Amino acid sequence: xxxxxxxxxxxxxxxxxxxxxxxxxxxxxxxxxxxxxxxxxxxxxxxxxxxxxxxxxxxxxxxxxxxxxxxxxxxxxxxxxxxxxxxxxxxxxxxxxxxxxxxxxxxxxxxxxxxxxxxxxxxxxxxxxxxxxxxxxxxxxxxxxxxxxxxxxxxxxxxxxxxxxxxxxxxxxxxxxxxxxxxxxxxxxxxxxxxxxxxxxxxxxxxxxxxxxxxxxxxxxxxxxxxxxxxxxxxxxxxxxxxxxxxxxxxxxxxxxxxxxxxxxxxxxxxxxxxxxxxxxxxxxxxxxxxx
Amino acid sequence: xxxxxxxxxxxxxxxxxxxxxxxxxxxxxxxxxxxxxxxxxxxxxxxxxxxxxxxxxxxxxxxxxxxxxxxxxxxxxxxxxxxxxxxxxxxxxxxxxxxxxxxxxxxxxxxxxxxxxxxxxxxxxxxxxxxxxxxxxxxxxxxxxxxxxxxxxxxxxxxxxxxxxxxxxxxxxxxxxxxxxxxxxxxxxxxxxxxxxxxxxxxxxxxxxxxxxxxxxxxxxxxxxxxxxxxxxxxxxxxxxxxxxxxxxxxxxxxxxxxxxxxxxxxxxxxxxx
Numbered sequence: 212x213x214x215x216x217x218x219x220x221x222x223x224x225x226x227x228x229x230x231x232x233x234x235x236x237x238x239x240x241x242x243x244x245x246x247x248x249x250x251x252x253x254x255x256x257x258x259x260x261x262x263x264x265x266x267x268x269x270x271x272x273x274x275x276x277x278x279x280x281x282x283x284x285x286x287x288x289x290x291x292x293x294x295x296x297x298x299x300x301x302x303x304x305x306x307x308x309x310x311x312x313x314x315x316x317x318x319x320x321x322x323x324x325x326x327x328x329x330x331x332x333x334x335x336x337x338x339x340x341x342x343x344x345x346x347x348x349x350x351x352x353x354x355x356x357x358x359x360x361x362x363x364x365x366x367x368x369x370x371x372x373x374x375x376x377x378x379x380x381x382x383x384x385x386x387x388x389x390x391x392x393x394x395x396x397x398x399x400x401x402x403x404x405x406x407x408x409x410x411x412x413x414x415x416x417x418x419x420x421x422x423x424x425x426x427x428x429x430x431x432x433x434x435x436x437x438x439x440x441x442x443x444x445x446x447x448x449x450x451x452x453x454x455x456x457x458x459x460x461x462x463x464x465x466x467x468x469x470x471x472x473x474x475x476x477x478x479x480x481x482x483x484x485x486x487x488x489x490x491x492x493x494x495x496x497x498x499x500x501x502x503x
Numbered sequence: 504x505x506x507x508x509x510x511x512x513x514x515x516x517x518x519x520x521x522x523x524x525x526x527x528x529x530x531x532x533x534x535x536x537x538x539x540x541x542x543x544x545x546x547x548x549x550x551x552x553x554x555x556x557x558x559x560x561x562x563x564x565x566x567x568x569x570x571x572x573x574x575x576x577x578x579x580x581x582x583x584x585x586x587x588x589x590x591x592x593x594x595x596x597x598x599x600x601x602x603x604x605x606x607x608x609x610x611x612x613x614x615x616x617x618x619x620x621x622x623x624x625x626x627x628x629x630x631x632x633x634x635x636x637x638x639x640x641x642x643x644x645x646x647x648x649x650x651x652x653x654x655x656x657x658x659x660x661x662x663x664x665x666x667x668x669x670x671x672x673x674x675x676x677x678x679x680x681x682x683x684x685x686x687x688x689x690x691x692x693x694x695x696x697x698x699x700x701x702x703x704x705x706x707x708x709x710x711x712x713x714x715x716x717x718x719x720x721x722x723x724x725x726x727x728x729x730x731x732x733x734x735x736x737x738x739x740x741x742x743x744x745x746x747x748x749x750x751x752x753x754x755x756x757x758x759x760x761x762x763x764x765x766x767x768x769x770x771x772x773x774x775x776x777x
Contacts, residue, residue, distance in 0.1 A: 227603035230597065230619060244636065245633050308513045318766065320520055320521060327715035327754070330755055334751060378520075
């Protein structure tokens with residue numbers, strides 16, 4: 212925090228008021244309602260509402276479909292984060308190495324960042340449609356690929372679509388991270404260690420940890436929330452709900468099923484999951500990172 | 504020798520990366536230039552066909568939807584209003600909030616900080632049903648305000664502005680105070696001009712974010728008059744028609760152009776706070 216500051220209450224409130232007004236109406240009010248929905252049960256006609264304690268939560272957590280969605284979401288997060296981070300890092304390291312064409316490569320690798328998840332989903336749909344999809348036919352030739360029926364094939368479909376979209380974002384941040392590393396450290400390491408492969412893993416990669424840490428959070432948030440548009444335009448949960456993420460399931464149960472209590476309880480469980488992941492990362496991972 | 508070898512490896516990996524990014528969209532583009540029946544029977548195409556102008560003209564100007572009164576151009580206009588509204592409002596509001604958080608120390612500073620940053624845990628996807636109810640209670644369904652307001656308080660943008668302000672040397676404020684600047688003058692005459700790059704970067708970030716919204720416009724616009732581009736993918740064109748290929752390409756042009764041409768500003772702003 213800054214030492215020299217202003218201390219006028221009026222100006223402080225004036226400047227923060229617009230942001231607070233928007234979040235109170237459109238964020239905190241909905242959150243309060245979510246809690247109300249989660250701890251009450253509405254009768255079928257919407258006239259009465261009574262307190263139900265943790266009934267909605269036990270209902271949600273004892274639903275095998277919910278456990279399926281939970282497992283899928285966790286696998287989904289790990290796979291997307293791993294693949295999009297590795298490919299993004301690989302490309303960023305190469306782009307940082309080359310002298311000619313650096314900015315051309317950068318432009319050509321950055322632009323998919325701008326494409327909406329739903330648009331990526333529709334595009335992936337063309338590649339995986341049953342009769343004429345190029346990737347559908349390719350995988351089908353290898354092992355009888357059929358994502359309409361086989362859970363693992365459906366996984367492959369959404370994993371490819373969702374990871375592809377996220378490569379550029381990882382690339383942008385890794386490249387910026389690499390360019391931030393001081394030249395003198397790299398030069399010193401060249402004298403000490405001949406193998407560029409070992410140099411990368413012992414010098415460069417540890418120095419990139421703050422970027423990696425930041426990107427892991429970004430990728431988790433992306434896989435958790437932003438992929439809704441991808442799921443809704445690709446498998447829609449096919450074969451039978453196995454490719455629904457938690458967020459997608461809450462949306463379907465709430466909007467299509469009109470089960471407010473269940474959707475509210477699901478939202479609160481997800482808030483807790485995100486909170487736990489965030490706290491865990493800050494406590495256990497960030498403590499081990501060297502900031503230069 | 505080994506240096507040349509390494510450079511060759513780097514270039515070939517990069518070229519594969521670029522192909523991985525470009526080929527899928529090239530196939531969609533090439534397919535969008537053929538006739539409907541050809542695509543329906545043959546699937547995606549590598550080569551450009553002869554129907555480019557016919558297809559793009561038809562998709563942009565033909566009236567569609569249930570009422571047959573909306574055109575793709577109208578939908579693009581809605582998306583532009585939504586993205587522009589979200590970007591300008593959130594940049595404006597976050598800049599002010601960050602100023603209040605960094606340059607003022609009073610009893611409630613910590614409370615305000617947490618009130619804003621806890622919202623990072625609750626993106627719109629988690630509160631979509633109650634948000635819908637509130638927007639409906641406020642009579643904002645099917646309106647630009649309803650599309651824009653719930654998405655325009657960005658904790659991320661506030662966070663970036665906050666980091667940036669914190670990196671500004673304290674001497675600036677001391678000097679400004681010596682010259683007799685009060686808290687208003689300091690913000691308008693010093694901070695705003697200084698944060699031009701940051702404003703541009705956050706504007707680009709929020710514009711793309713707003714333009715790419717899918718779920719919110721999907722549930723809160725029941726009237727076709729307020730449909731946006733990305734949700735239109737689901738509503739207007741189903742199946743394997745060539746019109747949908749054309750629409751996909753059209754839909755990604757605006758944000759891609761913005762990112763490609765303004766990437767220098769975008770990246771500069773994003774990383775100057777670190």
